[in-house]
Amino acid sequence: MFADIDDIAELLLRLVKTYTPSGRENRLHDILSEIVEEFGYEEKYVDEAGNFIASYGEGVPILLASHIDTVPGELKAYFDGERVYGRGAVDAKGPLLSYILAGALAMKNVNGLKIYVAGLVREEVDGLGARHLINNGFKADHILIGEPTNLGIAIAYRGSVSCRVSVKARGGHSSAPYIGDSALDRILKFLMDVKEKYHGSSYDEITSAITVLRAGDWPGNLPEEASAHLNVRFPKPHKPDEIIAELKALSEKYGIELNIIDSTPPIEVSINSLIVRMMIRGCLKNQVKPRIVKKTGTSDMNLLAKITKSIAAFGPGDSRLAHTRLEFMNIRDLLKASEIIASALIELSKKISH
Amino acid sequence: MPTLTCPVCGGEIEIPDDALPGELFEHEECGAQLELEVDENGNMKLKEAEEISEDWGE
Numbered sequence: 001m002f003a004d005i006d007d008i009a010e011l012l013l014r015l016v017k018t019y020t021p022s023g024r025e026n027r028l029h030d031i032l033s034e035i036v037e038e039f040g041y042e043e044k045y046v047d048e049a050g051n052f053i054a055s056y057g058e059g060v061p062i063l064l065a066s067h068i069d070t071v072p073g074e075l076k077a078y079f080d081g082e083r084v085y086g087r088g089a090v091d092a093k094g095p096l097l098s099y100i101l102a103g104a105l106a107m108k109n110v111n112g113l114k115i116y117v118a119g120l121v122r123e124e125v126d127g128l129g130a131r132h133l134i135n136n137g138f139k140a141d142h143i144l145i146g147e148p149t150n151l152g153i154a155i156a157y158r159g160s161v162s163c164r165v166s167v168k169a170r171g172g173h174s175s176a177p178y179i180g181d182s183a184l185d186r187i188l189k190f191l192m193d194v195k196e197k198y199h200g201s202s203y204d205e206i207t208s209a210i211t212v213l214r215a216g217d218w219p220g221n222l223p224e225e226a227s228a229h230l231n232v233r234f235p236k237p238h239k240p241d242e243i244i245a246e247l248k249a250l251s252e253k254y255g256i257e258l259n260i261i262d263s264t265p266p267i268e269v270s271i272n273s274l275i276v277r278m279m280i281r282g283c284l285k286n287q288v289k290p291r292i293v294k295k296t297g298t299s300d301m302n303l304l305a306k307i308t309k310s311i312a313a314f315g316p317g318d319s320r321l322a323h324t325r326l327e328f329m330n331i332r333d334l335l336k337a338s339e340i341i342a343s344a345l346i347e348l349s350k351k352i353s354h
Numbered sequence: 355m356p357t358l359t360c361p362v363c364g365g366e367i368e369i370p371d372d373a374l375p376g377e378l379f380e381h382e383e384c385g386a387q388l389e390l391e392v393d394e395n396g397n398m399k400l401k402e403a404e405e406i407s408e409d410w411g412e
């Protein structure tokens with residue numbers, strides 16, 4: 001039932017054609033319910049947050065978690081015989097489907113494990129789905145996070161602080177800016193200071209990105225109001241509180257109002273952790289050279305590490321396509337990811353039963 | 355469990371009995387990332403693993 005590339009492409013197309021920006025994830029619940037039922041999962045439910053969760057087996061709980069929301073911007077969904085294109089194909093409906101298939105592939109060969117596959121909500125916004133699992137005491141001894149890693153095993157994600165900054169000023173005429181007071185000039189000075197302070201260009205450094213900037217309503221006026229959204233990413237050992245304190249000090253210097261929208265700590269686990277080792281073995285058993293990666297971004301892995309430190313992210317697809325209009329998923333990569341994860345689950349089952 | 359030598363710090367590292375050629379391990383004492391090599395006679399040794407690469411997104 002797994003060898004047919006066309007069948008798998010058809011399943012992914014169903015997921016991708018159902019447009020589910022954050023907040024509209026419920027559109028996918030019935031389709032996922034049909035798919036997991038077809039693959040023999042024993043139980044399925046939607047929790048209060050809107051997370052879709054399917055499971056089978058009894059024993060040590062293992063969570064395979066991906067997300068069912070996408071960034072906004074619907075794209076034409078189609079299959080060209082090799083790749084499925086469309087919003088969410090790579091981030092993260094392709095990885096989610098690979099997890100559903102992996103669970104099904106491993107089903108007859110795992111003992112002593114309870115396998116959960118979860119499609120979480122609002123990963124692209126505030127991680128509400130993952131936070132709901134944590135706050136409601138969801139238990140799992142080992143967790144895999146379904147994100148596009150191009151079959152790399154991700155052991156680290158940077159932390160993130162997102163904030164909105166705003167300022168009001170007296171304004172003035174553009175012909176004499178030196179006697180006026182521009183809100184835009186003030187916020188730009190603040191933003192340039194932030195960019196200078198956090199000017200990193202790799203995983204190991206702190207980076208900053210201005211993602212939204214609004215100011216001005218007339219070509220001849222100095223803006224009386226300005227606002228921006230800013231995102232700072234940082235690796236271990238930096239902490240969100242440290243970044244927030246630095247941003248606060250800079251905002252006070254320029255009289256800028258600072259509102260923290262979201263803060264998430266960085267996560268990094270050892271390659272000796274059991275789930276990482278099982279994934280390494282899963283790769284080797286499928287003739288794939290294991291490749292360990294650190295991700296510059298932030299995902300549900302940062303949050304779900306509160307449940308267990310035996311956690312890693314893994315999935316098919318090129319992460320550079322995520323959040324772009326070019327999203328696609330190679331179906332053979334998706335199938336290979338499923339086979340690697342299924343092997344890892346079988347290895348884990350053997351390890352735990354001994 | 356076989357005990358091998360870390361090629362980075364010279365310390366000892368225990369490898370699980372079921373370790374596969376190509377498996378990766380971290381030497382917790384020095385933090386080195388190591389790869390298991392097994393020759394045609396079944397002799398095992400560790401070499402430094404490829405550097406961890408960077409990936410983007412999320």
